[in-house]
Each structure stands twice: as structure tokens, then as C-alpha cells.
Amino acid sequence: MSEITPDLVRHLGVLARIQLNDDEVTRLTSELDAIVDNIAKVSxxxxxxxxxxxxxxxxxxxxxxxxxxxxxxxxxxxxxxxDQADGRFRVTAILGEEQ
Structure with missing residues (x-):
């Protein structure tokens, strides 16, 4: 039995403030389900x-x-x-005079 459902993926998208279309929901459902299955195998x-x-x-x-x-x-x-001045390397200014 799959733990990841399209409704759960949509809900996660809302929580993450990510707008997902139906194709993305379908793809992410299978990808997230595979991730959860692999974590279970490692466990x-x-x-x-x-x-x-x-x-x-x-x-x-x-x-x-x-x-x-x-x-x-x-x-x-x-x-x-x-070029040197006051015992230091003297270089061309790269920032405006206001710096």
C-alpha cells in the first residue's frame, strides 16, 4: 500500500507554497513513494x-x-x-568614492 497519495503531494505543495500542476503531482507522487520505500528498506x-x-x-x-x-x-x-604608498600595495579603486 502506497503511503504517498496525490492528495498528500498537493497538501505538501500548499505547505511549501509550491504550485503544482497535475503532471507534477503524478510524477512527484511516484518519486516520493519510491523514496519512502527505499528509506523503509534501509530501516x-x-x-x-x-x-x-x-x-x-x-x-x-x-x-x-x-x-x-x-x-x-x-x-x-x-x-x-x-605602486606603493605608506608601506602598502597601492591599487586602483574599484568602488565609488562614496564607499
């Missing part, structure tokens, strides 16, 4: 001895530890800048 095999997972394979941190290394001086950073 049948899901038992307490099966651990829930969010990923099919274990995750591990692949980042290296942060280590302080050689960094450029302020002067080195700005030496090839096409």
Missing part, C-alpha cells in the same frame, strides 16, 4: 550492532604541523610592487 537492515557512519572510509588529518620558516621582509615584499 529494515539498520540494526543497533551496525555503527552509524558519515563517510564510507575513515578520515584522517592530512595537514602538516605549522612550522615557522623563512619569510620575506617588508621591503622585499614591496620591492616589485608597481
Amino acid at each position: 529494515e537492515v539498520a540494526t543497533a550492532d551496525i555503527v552509524a557512519t558519515s563517510h564510507p572510509i575513515p578520515l584522517s588529518n592530512v595537514f602538516r604541523p605549522d612550522e615557522v620558516g623563512h619569510t620575506l621582509t617588508h621591503e622585499q615584499v614591496l620591492q616589485n610592487a608597481p
Whole structure:
């Protein structure tokens, strides 16, 4: 017995404020019914001895530890800048003057 009926789909459409035509109601009725059936199948095999997972394979941190290394001086950073002012890169304004 199907749990999803055309009337239920229309009602859900009204609750979601989605206007559905008859073709959409027919299509969504069968699609939603298939979804509910598949969820029921998964629920049948899901038992307490099966651990829930969010990923099919274990995750591990692949980042290296942060280590302080050689960094450029302020002067080195700005030496090839096409334009600079007050120790900063100077760029063309992209916003209006009111910003």
C-alpha cells in the first residue's frame, strides 16, 4: 500500500507554497513513494550492532604541523610592487568614492 497519495503531494505543495500542476503531482507522487520505500528498506537492515557512519572510509588529518620558516621582509615584499604608498600595495579603486 502506497503511503504517498496525490492528495498528500498537493497538501505538501500548499505547505511549501509550491504550485503544482497535475503532471507534477503524478510524477512527484511516484518519486516520493519510491523514496519512502527505499528509506523503509534501509530501516529494515539498520540494526543497533551496525555503527552509524558519515563517510564510507575513515578520515584522517592530512595537514602538516605549522612550522615557522623563512619569510620575506617588508621591503622585499614591496620591492616589485608597481605602486606603493605608506608601506602598502597601492591599487586602483574599484568602488565609488562614496564607499
